[in-house]
Amino acid sequence: MPPLPPTSQSTDGFHEPRREDCPWCGSRRLRTRLRAPDFTRHRPGTFVVDECRDCAHAFQNPRLTSEGLALYHRDFHEGHLEDLAERILAARAGRRHRAAARAMLALPEPESWLDVGTGHARFPETARELFAYTSFDGLDPTPRVERARAAGRIEEAHQGHLTTPAVLARLRSRYDVVSMFHHLEHTPDPRAELRAALTALRPGGHLLVEVPDPHSAFATLLGKWWLPYSQPRHLHLMPLDNLRAELESQGCTIVTTDRRAPHIPYDLSAALSLALTHVLPRAWRPATTPLVTAATALDHTLAPLLRRTRFSNAYRIIARKDPAQLP
Numbered sequence: 267m268p269p270l271p272p273t274s275q276s277t278d279g280f281h282e283p284r285r286e287d288c289p290w291c292g293s294r295r296l297r298t299r300l301r302a303p304d305f306t307r308h309r310p311g312t313f314v315v316d317e318c319r320d321c322a323h324a325f326q327n328p329r330l331t332s333e334g335l336a337l338y339h340r341d342f343h344e345g346h347l348e349d350l351a352e353r354i355l356a357a358r359a360g361r362r363h364r365a366a367a368r369a370m371l372a373l374p375e376p377e378s379w380l381d382v383g384t385g386h387a388r389f390p391e392t393a394r395e396l397f398a399y400t401s402f403d404g405l406d407p408t409p410r411v412e413r414a415r416a417a418g419r420i421e422e423a424h425q426g427h428l429t430t431p432a433v434l435a436r437l438r439s440r441y442d443v444v445s446m447f448h449h450l451e452h453t454p455d456p457r458a459e460l461r462a463a464l465t466a467l468r469p470g471g472h473l474l475v476e477v478p479d480p481h482s483a484f485a486t487l488l489g490k491w492w493l494p495y496s497q498p499r500h501l502h503l504m505p506l507d508n509l510r511a512e513l514e515s516q517g518c519t520i521v522t523t524d525r526r527a528p529h530i531p532y533d534l535s536a537a538l539s540l541a542l543t544h545v546l547p548r549a550w551r552p553a554t555t556p557l558v559t560a561a562t563a564l565d566h567t568l569a570p571l572l573r574r575t576r577f578s579n580a581y582r583i584i585a586r587k588d589p590a591q592l593p
Contacts, residue, residue, distance in 0.1 A: 300490055387414030406423075444473050
């Protein structure tokens with residue numbers, strides 16, 4: 267059953283009407299998985315994440331409009347919250363990036379590679395160590411991508427959204443690899459984003475995707491404090507089986523899936539940081555640094571074990587675009 271358009275009326279200028287069906291499979295068997303406030307900017311209101319009982323797709327409902335998303339993304343970048351996220355994710359980031367790039371070494375060496383949602387282009391900067399003869403470009407909706415080009419981390423900078431027709435027209439069939447690291451969960455329409463990524467690929471090219479795993483046991487254990495929920499900026503959380511089936515339906519062959527290597531050791535420390543930031547006055551927060559440091563150490567100590575269990579918090583898919591598929 268195809269998804270239906272929302273039918274109720276929006277209550278403000280920043281939310282779409284609430285959906286009564288799953289945007290992934292069209293089922294009307296929904297349940298509320300999570301209610302959470304804005305933990306970062308502390309704006310009023312509560313955001314709801316619903317889950318489909320049939321396909322397990324989780325999504326923000328009601329979803330922010332494009333204007334609402336722009337507001338919260340602007341808050342994120344202008345309010346130095348991006349710097350906080352960089353600190354949370356920075357530990358061993360180079361190792362994560364190298365592991366993701368190394369996953370492509372068994373495939374033909376690419377001449378051209380587009381990193382979507384590249385931000386400061388830290389991944390292309392690291393991947394170049396393994397792919398010295400590959401041309402890396404980056405795409406991002408923010409000016410960060412232009413600064414990354416100026417810093418020499420990428421060769422071409424494309425500012426905008428991949429699904430924008432003018433952007434996609436420039437990128438059509440240009441790349442041997444398109445990568446998306448923790449990008450799809452931010453997009454209003456993940457299916458359209460995947461179609462656009464495949465359009466940017468040459469026939470026989472490869473798509474590399476990493477996203478949070480909504481089936482992670484940490485999602486249940488930590489609830490609203492689990493960082494990948496990240497309301498209101500994360501719009502979709504897609505189970506591995508759903509994303510794999512979608513790529514196959516778009517004419518791809520799944521080369522590999524991996525739930526171990528993409529695990530990011532931040533669950534406990536990030537949850538503690540969010541909780542302390544939420545409940546403590548700003549003046550008291552520096553005193554909590556030793557607690558967060560200890561939680562970070564625990565995250566990294568447990569990571570070799572947790573990544574082999576259902577506590578792994580992310581997964582990776584590498585898919586090959588069928589040469590017979592039309593762009």
